[in-house]
Amino acid sequence: MTKRNQGSGGEKKVFRSGFVAIVGRPNVGKSTLMNGLIGQKIAIMSDKPQTTRNKIHGVYTTDNMQIVFLDTPGIHKPNSKLGDFMNKSAESALSEVEVILFLTDVSEELGGGDRFIIERLKKSGTPVILVLNKIDKVHPEALLPIIAKYRELHDFAEIVPISALQGNNINTLVEQIAKYLPEGPQYYPADQVTDHPEQFVVAEMIREKILHLTREEVPHSIAVMIEDMRVQDNGVVYIGAVIFVERDSQKGIVIGKQGAVLKEVGKLARHDIETLLGSRTFLELWVKVKKDWRNQDRVLKDLGFRND
Numbered sequence: 001m002t003k004r005n006q007g008s009g010g011e012k013k014v015f016r017s018g019f020v021a022i023v024g025r026p027n028v029g030k031s032t033l034m035n036g037l038i039g040q041k042i043a044i045m046s047d048k049p050q051t052t053r054n055k056i057h058g059v060y061t062t063d064n065m066q067i068v069f070l071d072t073p074g075i076h077k078p079n080s081k082l083g084d085f086m087n088k089s090a091e092s093a094l095s096e097v098e099v100i101l102f103l104t105d106v107s108e109e110l111g112g113g114d115r116f117i118i119e120r121l122k123k124s125g126t127p128v129i130l131v132l133n134k135i136d137k138v139h140p141e142a143l144l145p146i147i148a149k150y151r152e153l154h155d156f157a158e159i160v161p162i163s164a165l166q167g168n169n170i171n172t173l174v175e176q177i178a179k180y181l182p183e184g185p186q187y188y189p190a191d192q193v194t195d196h197p198e199q200f201v202v203a204e205m206i207r208e209k210i211l212h213l214t215r216e217e218v219p220h221s222i223a224v225m226i227e228d229m230r231v232q233d234n235g236v237v238y239i240g241a242v243i244f245v246e247r248d249s250q251k252g253i254v255i256g257k258q259g260a261v262l263k264e265v266g267k268l269a270r271h272d273i274e275t276l277l278g279s280r281t282f283l284e285l286w287v288k289v290k291k292d293w294r295n296q297d298r299v300l301k302d303l304g305f306r307n308d
């Protein structure tokens with residue numbers, strides 16, 4: 001539990017967070033929904049070529065929740081060896097997110113593409129919210145028979161009709177997603193712009209494991225800096241990260257007896273990171289003492305904090 005979760009009266013306010021996969025055929029309106037939800041505030045969608053299979057599509061943050069939307073592109077293309085591999089990786093991601101948004105276009109017939117995706121979603125065992133988009137294009141009475149058709153194919157956790165373009169019913173969708181989010185940390189700063197959204201989340205995942213495993217023996221002021229993150233020739237994502245603490249005693253706690261704590265941090269964090277990235281990961285961690293790192297401008301900048 002972080003300090004920001006503490007209400008002014010001392011009562012504990014619950015902060016919820018989690019990962020939500022967005023799936024759907026091309027053109028159903030995934031990007032339009034992201035823009036409507038997140039707008040220009042957090043332009044985290046990088047134009048750089050994708051280095052990992054699961055891309056962060058957008059991050060939605062309010063005072064009491066953060067939703068990290070993942071794009072899982074592998075799910076749509078079954079016809080090659082690479083496709084198979086991508087599918088496996090998408091499937092493992094789908095089974096570990098809190099909830100899946102399955103977006104469809106109500107002005108299009110339910111087709112083979114949708115059925116294919118629904119079969120994959122079933123295998124994941126994860127709750128699926130059916131999002132019927134583009135309701136502005138059909139008569140309201142047409143919705144009920146469409147819903148009935150989808151219901152025959154899967155027992156959806158929720159069904160939410162929206163118009164991503166006109167912004168109709170988007171709040172209801174967020175409320176429905178929130179029902180499935182566990183209590184969790186704010187992975188990503190609320191109002192920052194970056195080309196490296198994954199690095200923020202990876203750093204926060206590592207930090208979260210340290211706080212959890214050391215049971216509050218180290219202060220929340222510890223920081224994690226991702227020094228290197230790249231895809232190696234063998235397809236494994238290499239991540240080198242430094243954990244900054246303020247005192248030698250804290251260094252001892254984070255490393256643990258014969259490195260046991262740090263090893264466990266690495267193991268647990270790697271599991272989450274592999275789900276996030278959809279790739280096998282090699283994680284290397286160092287612990288460094290940096291007195292007063294919070295007061296040093298340059299370090300702050302390296303850690304991704306900005307004053308502007």
Ligand SMILES: Nc1nc2c(ncn2[C@@H]2O[C@H](COP(=O)(O)OP(=O)(O)OP(=O)(O)O)[C@@H](O)[C@H]2O)c(=O)[nH]1
Pocket residue numbers: 024025026027028029030031032033133134135136137162163164165166
């Ligand atoms: N009428 C209407 N059009 C919509 C709505 N949502 C999206 N569109 C339009 O549908 C088209 C495709 O939308 P995108 O958001 O690019 O779809 P996408 O799913 O991200 O597409 P891919 O990137 O190809 O997967 C665009 O022309 C949008 O303006 C909606 O609610 N109503």
